[in-house]
Amino acid sequence: MSYPRPKRPNHDHGGWMKSRDLSPVERGYLTVLLWFDRRFRLVDYVETLETLYYRTNLQLPKSHTEQYNLDNKFWYWYPLYALGSFSILAYVVAAISGALLGFYYSPSTAPAGVDGDVTVAYQSITFIMTELNLGFLLRSVHRWSAQVMVAAVFLHMLRVYFTGAYKEPRELNWILGIVLLSLLLLFGYSGYLLPWDQLAFWAGQIGVELFLSVPLVGEWVAQLLFGGFSLSQSTLQRMYILHVFVFPFLMTALVAIHVGIVWIQGIAEPH
Numbered sequence: 001m002s003y004p005r006p007k008r009p010n011h012d013h014g015g016w017m018k019s020r021d022l023s024p025v026e027r028g029y030l031t032v033l034l035w036f037d038r039r040f041r042l043v044d045y046v047e048t049l050e051t052l053y054y055r056t057n058l059q060l061p062k063s064h065t066e067q068y069n070l071d072n073k074f075w076y077w078y079p080l081y082a083l084g085s086f087s088i089l090a091y092v093v094a095a096i097s098g099a100l101l102g103f104y105y106s107p108s109t110a111p112a113g114v115d116g117d118v119t120v121a122y123q124s125i126t127f128i129m130t131e132l133n134l135g136f137l138l139r140s141v142h143r144w145s146a147q148v149m150v151a152a153v154f155l156h157m158l159r160v161y162f163t164g165a166y167k168e169p170r171e172l173n174w175i176l177g178i179v180l181l182s183l184l185l186l187f188g189y190s191g192y193l194l195p196w197d198q199l200a201f202w203a204g205q206i207g208v209e210l211f212l213s214v215p216l217v218g219e220w221v222a223q224l225l226f227g228g229f230s231l232s233q234s235t236l237q238r239m240y241i242l243h244v245f246v247f248p249f250l251m252t253a254l255v256a257i258h259v260g261i262v263w264i265q266g267i268a269e270p271h
């Protein structure tokens with residue numbers, strides 16, 4: 001079945017191929033190319049890709065030194081411009097190691113162990129640390145990449161501040177950055193509670209009390225996020241769902257928008 005196609009001016013393959021003196025190799029190559037082009041519109045797609053390539057490159061200046069005539073004064077600040085990308089790298093490492101940890105962790109406060117004196121969640125962490133092959137390494141990579149990411153994002157924010165890159169027209173990306181930093185801290189907090197050890201439990205308690213001290217909405221938020229005013233299975237379950245299901249998708253989407261805006265606006269020149 002054929003479908004209607006708009007008439008394309010450059011794609012009249014009729015007479016011109018015969019009218020030129022072509023070698024058999026050229027003729028064979030063109031015949032194959034045209035056969036595919038008639039069916040899959042190759043040339044259209046290649047042209048679209050070409051346009052996209054040139055637009056992308058327009059956003060990336062060759063070098064700031066060259067473009068703004070800075071005479072090599074600024075080159076030693078350039079590594080600081082990589083902190084945003086470094087945060088993304090740390091995020092990818094945390095995501096991969098986190099997905100692997102998820103195979104072995106169980107978010108349950110039910111009693112476990114010989115005497116039932118520890119929880120299933122805590123026991124699954126003990127299993128990862130002492131019995132799983134390279135489990136201690138996997139967990140350490142996850143914790144360290146998360147902490148390195150917080151440090152990198154904070155330093156990235158300082159770079160943006162001290163180079164004045166938050167100014168017009170980049171105000172919205174600065175605000176989105178604040179949202180990203182807040183989300184990152186909540187992401188870390190939800191993960192910190194998962195081992196359900198003493199540190200996690202009391203950090204959870206502080207969280208509940210923090211929200212309870214907020215006027216009007218505090219109690220409602222504590223109930224929603226922690227599943228009550230004292231810690232229980234509902235708390236751990238909520239933190240788990242936030243940590244593995246809600247925050248990763250939200251964070252990935254917002255980082256994509258953040259970087260998309262940088263791509264559209266281009267990097268700010270050093271002031």
Ligand code: HEM
Binds near residue numbers: 082083084177259268
């Ligand atoms: C998850 C956290 C974040 C990630 C992954 C991220 C990623 C990036 C990347 C890759 C860039 C390109 C330039 C560069 O790397 O320096 C960038 C630029 C930018 N970021 Fe972030 N960022 C994050 C958080 C933040 C925060 C907390 C702020 C500020 C509150 C912020 C504000 C900005 C601004 C204003 C730009 C444009 C800078 C320019 O044009 O020179 N970002 N970000």
